[in-house]
Amino acid sequence: MQRVTITLDDDLMDELDKLIEERGYQNRSEAIRDLARAGLGQAARTSDTRQPCFGVLSYVYDHASRDLARRLTSTFHNHHDLTVASMHVHLDHDNCLEIGVLKGPTSEVQHFAEHVIAERSVRHGTLQIVPQVEKNTLEEASD
Incomplete structure (x- = not known):
């Protein structure tokens, strides 16, 4: 040491x-x-930005901000190939929390998340990357 x-x-x-x-x-x-x-x-x-991954994107935004909800929905629709699931939570009168589960090449998942987090009136956002493990890798690890 x-x-x-x-x-x-x-x-x-x-x-x-x-x-x-x-x-x-x-x-x-x-x-x-x-x-x-x-x-x-x-x-x-x-x-390794080419490696496939899962991403958990969470962000808080002002739901009353002009056109923001529509822009965010359009962004997710335009990247439907990366989106696995999403959840919407009303935190209080002004704030909503969205959680999106994403899947794809790390670079695309990161780029998509950065775009969402950079939207005006998105107050807080984080992306957690989880590498996609190949089935053969799991089997080798258990041997």
């Missing part, structure tokens, strides 16, 4: 200490190792 020294600003350190307490880590090193693994895993999942 190697020892590394890093410098973090006070606000980031406070957030890290809260995470350590909430999740019950024994020390900062364990928490930072887990966060590094998670970050490296996410980077690896999105590095």
